[in-house]
Amino acid sequence: MSNPFVLAVPSKGRLQENADAFFARAGLTLAKPRGARDYRGTIVSLDNVEIAYLSASEIAAQLARGQIHLGITGEDLIRESIADADRRVMLIESLGFGSANVVVAVPQAWIDVRTMADLDDVATSFRVKHNRRMRVATKYINLTRHFFALHGIVDYRIVESAGATEGAPASGAAELIVDITTTGATLAANGLKVLDDGTMLRSQANLVASRAADWTAEARETARVILDHIAARARAAKYKEVRTRLANCDDALLTEIHDRFGAVAPFGGPASSGILTLHCPPAQLYPLGSLLRARGADTVSIGSLDYVMARDNPLFSRLEAFLGT
Template identity: 50%
Template sequence: MSLKIGVPSKGRLMEKTFDWFGARGVTMQRTGAEREYSGAVEGIEGVELVMLSAGEIPRELAAGRIHLGVTGSDLVRDKLADWNKQVAELAPLGFGHADLILAVPACWIDVDTLDDLDGAAAAFRARHGFRLRIATKYHRLVRDFLTENGIADYQLVDSQGATEGTVKNLTAEAIADITSTGETLRANHLKILNDAVIHRSQATLFLARKADWGTAEQATLAALAARLGISAPQVSG
């Protein structure tokens, strides 16, 4: 049996993941035809590469179908209930940085904080007869954050992409999405609330607690962790 490691199958996260491991003597590369999602690992015995969408890696870890996985810390927290019971964070990788934030129209000059949003949400409901809509794909993280901050007068509307456009399109009043340069927010006339950074995300190496950790996989994990210069938690078969 080999230790399966899931990595993003395309884009910046894939390239930077390959670079991160390569710099530590573990060479990852895509194999096969240009569009074929298969890969190989060299430099360490017993490791199998599984190319996956970054968004699917949390679920594959939770199901134990892969032993290790690289994906954004935001995706693990959002997609898995009690994420730290299902996976362990082995190492932040120092790339793929993005902040999950709450933003409102820049023209809402009296709304700069969560407290302001709470007031605006109550006023909005009184005026319109329905709750202020926040568009996001990060349902669990946003709901938990708003609950922790005592904000209840809102509804989440699902947006799987182009979330900043929902305000202009009149399908939401506010948004919760990731930002890195801030350009998409500025271009869509939105501003971040001062105290509403919900999560600072980066690409992270995770371990699946419930994967099949036989003697061989445990030995491979120890060798890999030593090569990567990280400490691995005790796992049991």
Template identity: 35%
Template sequence: MSFRFAIPSKGSLYDDTLAFFESCGLKITRPNPRRYTAGIRALPDVEVLLHRAPDIIEKVASGEIDMGVSGLDLVEEMRGDRDDLLVLYDDLGFGGAELVVAVPEAWIDVSSWHDLADLAVELHAEGRPLRIATKYPALVRRFCYANGITYFRLVDSQGSTEAAPGLGYADMVADITSTGTTLRDNQLKIVGGSLLRSQACLVGSRRSLRDNPARLNIVRTVLELVEARRRGRNYVQVTANIAGESAEDVGRRVASRPEFAGMQGPTVAPVYSGSGAGWFTVTLFVPQSRVMALVDHLRALGGGALAVVPAHYVFDAQCEAYQRLLAALHER
């Protein structure tokens, strides 16, 4: 059995995908840069295919590909009513961007979506629609109708969307941006909030995975590692030596502050020092944001020789993403 796993073929999404899966212990090896196939040594039954991000969505939805990496913006734009396209993991931690609407900076009276609706009415009275350049017609059409913008025309733009108003073939744009720099460089300003927050995600094919234990087992392995890696990035392991009468005494004092008690409480073990003194090693897993507060807490208890190391993986009792997948596969 060959399991087909597609990743973006170029650009920052390709580079970030390789780096992320390598950090998960799933290094993708490409024989040479001209090949559009690759492999994963840890998963010998997996064939990695390199495709354009939009093509990945289409092929996963049709069942030609079992699993793939793409942007959530493309998933929401292209999914429609195709329930064979499943989002297995919605945030891989890279490729972040927002879908926004932007108008020329010269439009000083337009600062909200309500203003755009009024402008669309005014232009309609003059005999023409508000022209919006975008490569996200489904999402933008949904946004317009939801915000009372009924008189508009979508202008298809698959490249250099930000230049459309300056070139005269659109009045405004709706496009994806991560920093807003390109919009500003083209004398455009963002109006209102984001239509969609997007990032790289993992998608799978319902028709390919349903009732196929071998393929599901591969997906489970990938989801376990991805979820544990993403969770691990937020945690650190803190180890300290603390003097006390017993392991119970030290554990009780450390856990007196519940926010510093770790995931399920501290692990306490005796330290062999040869002097007979009562020293114990305390090990905790805590969110990275609480490191300094925990260090101060352990120091107040007499802790010394504190060490902090990142948690590469943090596995839970079960993989939440895989459990959601199993539930989704049996929805119909």
């Protein structure tokens, strides 16, 4: 039998629960046949798929090496740990959870330092005054080098920090930090502030594909099926289903509905009964319903969609384009 298709899912930390829920919503049930402590799992109803439960940072590393086909991890870890990331992996889709920013933060006491340009001035005068370079504590070494270079800052030195980075300025281990933040509570508790133009990356959890993985025809087919589930769910989440009966509905009305509200008629114009089904973005439901009533509808019903399976699968198309043939 050929090697299994491997999909990696965060095993712990803040991405884990959301990742499990994400697959469940897509109709893919993850199972751990040998119990909760097992780090290998399966997808119920999909043969030859192995789920690898790994830490978010290990998922980024294994994607780079081609040890897994697909994985869920933070964009921050992809950008930090994979040189030439856009060539070696593809971010197929942002998943709407695990949002966090990688930021440059300095002590609040530095009241005159608000921007990266101010920081450049501080760096230069720090070196002159203390005869050593200003220290930046971080685990985002590559992102920091890139971002500081972009802002022309050269008078600094990175102090690698494995944890509790926000404590570095107070403890005297560094002058400032680069770290990830969501609510800002940890920064504030440590007397730090983010520079106005100091956000280097807006990260969130992504579904990521590895170019170096063993993409046999069978593996591609498995990816297609997985991405089909995800795309069907994603499309369903973008719309509500609107149903009504219209005596007079022509192409001009459907065009108007599309142009004004972004609503589509997935099954075409009304059936002979006059029943019309539309898919409409949630924010436009009320204006669409109002227009339909103005055009003669007595009743407009609106319901949620679980899955919408369309002929095209944009996620798989993107993957195919990335992998080539």
